[in-house]
Amino acid sequence: MKKIIVCFCILVLASSLFSQNLNTIVLNPPDLTRGLPVMKALSVRASVKEFDTTRLKLQDLSDLLWAANGINRPDVGKRTAPSAQNAQDIDVYVFMNSGIYLYNAPKHSLDMVVENDHRGFIAGKQENVAWPPVICLLVSDISRFHFGADSLKLVWAAEDAGIVSQNISVFCASVGLVTRPRAGMDQEKLRAILNLKETQHLMLNHPVSYKKE
Numbered sequence: 001m002k003k004i005i006v007c008f009c010i011l012v013l014a015s016s017l018f019s020q021n022l023n024t025i026v027l028n029p030p031d032l033t034r035g036l037p038v039m040k041a042l043s044v045r046a047s048v049k050e051f052d053t054t055r056l057k058l059q060d061l062s063d064l065l066w067a068a069n070g071i072n073r074p075d076v077g078k079r080t081a082p083s084a085q086n087a088q089d090i091d092v093y094v095f096m097n098s099g100i101y102l103y104n105a106p107k108h109s110l111d112m113v114v115e116n117d118h119r120g121f122i123a124g125k126q127e128n129v130a131w132p133p134v135i136c137l138l139v140s141d142i143s144r145f146h147f148g149a150d151s152l153k154l155v156w157a158a159e160d161a162g163i164v165s166q167n168i169s170v171f172c173a174s175v176g177l178v179t180r181p182r183a184g185m186d187q188e189k190l191r192a193i194l195n196l197k198e199t200q201h202l203m204l205n206h207p208v209s210y211k212k213e
Helices: 002-023 038-044 058-069 150-175 187-194
Strands: 024-026 071-073 090-096 099-104 109-115 134-141 177-179 200-210
Touching (some): 038 150, 058 090, 058 134, 150 200
Antiparallel strands (some): 024 109, 090 099, 090 134
């Protein structure tokens, strides 16, 4: 009887931990020693049209997000991607089959925003884009800029999104992952699903996977 109770407690604990992991994914520290030299990575950088469906390893996901827009100078809270006025206006939403997560750069973790698989709203008519294990959606919140007209803030937002996008592309080229920057997506439905404010703008998305064999 005692063994049964112990086993039951272990199962409950495991179930609880699994549930917590779905809501918050704690990422691994970035591996700063991996990948090709920058010039070699640039020489092989390419946008692909076909994606594999294999789930990304946790280290690959961790390094991808840190490279995209992680904190590389913890003492001052600055990022791998510069931003106008250091506004840090770009948020990275991560779409996976389990749900949509928001990259929490200070904690280097993923916080679930919405459950279930919503990758199809990014793919649109390009069905092949609905199946990569990870799609990174770059969203700019222009309210974080300290000054400037909205028209100018949108220019800065586009520049900042472009830098994060290039970080993703170069990282993928460096470690053997594949991606492509895309502007196409169902903006109306995504805005509703993510409950975005008027100041938040969907900029670009990046499907990411291993190379398809």
